[in-house]
Amino acid sequence: MKVKSMLNIADTLLESRFFIGTALYDSPAIMQQSIEAAESQVVTVSLRRQMAGGSDNQVFWKFLQSFQQENTQRKRHILPNTAGCHTAKEAITLSCMARELFKTNWIKLEVIGDDYTLQPDPFELVDAAKELVSQGFEVFPYCTDDLVLCEKLLSVGCKILMPWGAPIGTGKGLINPYALETLRKRIPDVPLVVDAGMGSPSHAAQAMEMGFDAVLLNTAVAKAQDSVAMARAFKLAIEAGRLAFEAGGMVQQDRANASTPVVGTPFWHNNDC
Amino acid sequence: MQIVFNGESVQLTTPCNLLELLERKLSDTHASLENVVVAVNQDFVHRHNYQSFNVSDGDMIEMLSAVVGG
Numbered sequence: 001m002k003v004k005s006m007l008n009i010a011d012t013l014l015e016s017r018f019f020i021g022t023a024l025y026d027s028p029a030i031m032q033q034s035i036e037a038a039e040s041q042v043v044t045v046s047l048r049r050q051m052a053g054g055s056d057n058q059v060f061w062k063f064l065q066s067f068q069q070e071n072t073q074r075k076r077h078i079l080p081n082t083a084g085c086h087t088a089k090e091a092i093t094l095s096c097m098a099r100e101l102f103k104t105n106w107i108k109l110e111v112i113g114d115d116y117t118l119q120p121d122p123f124e125l126v127d128a129a130k131e132l133v134s135q136g137f138e139v140f141p142y143c144t145d146d147l148v149l150c151e152k153l154l155s156v157g158c159k160i161l162m163p164w165g166a167p168i169g170t171g172k173g174l175i176n177p178y179a180l181e182t183l184r185k186r187i188p189d190v191p192l193v194v195d196a197g198m199g200s201p202s203h204a205a206q207a208m209e210m211g212f213d214a215v216l217l218n219t220a221v222a223k224a225q226d227s228v229a230m231a232r233a234f235k236l237a238i239e240a241g242r243l244a245f246e247a248g249g250m251v252q253q254d255r256a257n258a259s260t261p262v263v264g265t266p267f268w269h270n271n272d273c
Numbered sequence: 274m275q276i277v278f279n280g281e282s283v284q285l286t287t288p289c290n291l292l293e294l295l296e297r298k299l300s301d302t303h304a305s306l307e308n309v310v311v312a313v314n315q316d317f318v319h320r321h322n323y324q325s326f327n328v329s330d331g332d333m334i335e336m337l338s339a340v341v342g343g
Contacts, residue, residue, distance in 0.1 A: 023342050025341075050298075050337060051279075051302070057302075057303070057338045057339060060339055061339050081342045083343070093315050094312075094337075097317050101309075101339060168343070
């Protein structure tokens, strides 16, 4: 039996293929328990204005420090995002701020083009990615499943792509499996992480069975009735999906084919007799 | 001198550098300088440059810290 393979992303080996967000949980304690249940090695974070008071920020800051330090055997990483940016300029500035604050050159690059769908602006996204790569960032671009856009992002130096499954927070699952399958076939050697839109563990398993390298999600866990249990459910689904992909599935066919041997079937009569 | 700090208009009666302004603003919070990062007029300012950066009339200053995110 095959041993579960590691994920090699941004020159980093990860056992977990489950990237998880830190937002929308009922409490910081539930967030922490959910991340532990997910066994994620990558968590996404963001930056916002420091407000007067702001004690919650300090609780979160302490969590991030412990997240990185507690498990030295299984290194864990912070992936800051540029959520809320609408231009390349905003995203580049926020990325520089994130690098200084979180001491990482990883950046989940989001440049939103439409506020209803939170669909990325492909033109601003490519411009921002190009500049950030030149500044030494490891860019994780949140993009659509558009093949040409993905190829442009690779051409400006991205080494990872994060196509959406569906718009952020919708929970609709993989709304365009054909486009995602095409991406996987046409870009076989680049880590592809399906990011956003998944609502249930079966959606994540589907992405992994299709050969995607990892999954990033937040709302489906944070908004579950029992976030901790749902985090574990997603973890198991992602592992199952990856194992199934590596095992190699059977080829589908239209005609039924009995699995029980036909030879020796009782009550069988040859019509020619 | 009028500036905009984290989206709010602020009147400064005396000239100051960025470090002085940030220390004043941080006294209202539980955060310390190492927990925040700053941009002025949408340009990132490295913390090494806070002291030499003189705040000017009309500056738009953003002081950000870590928050949860997806």
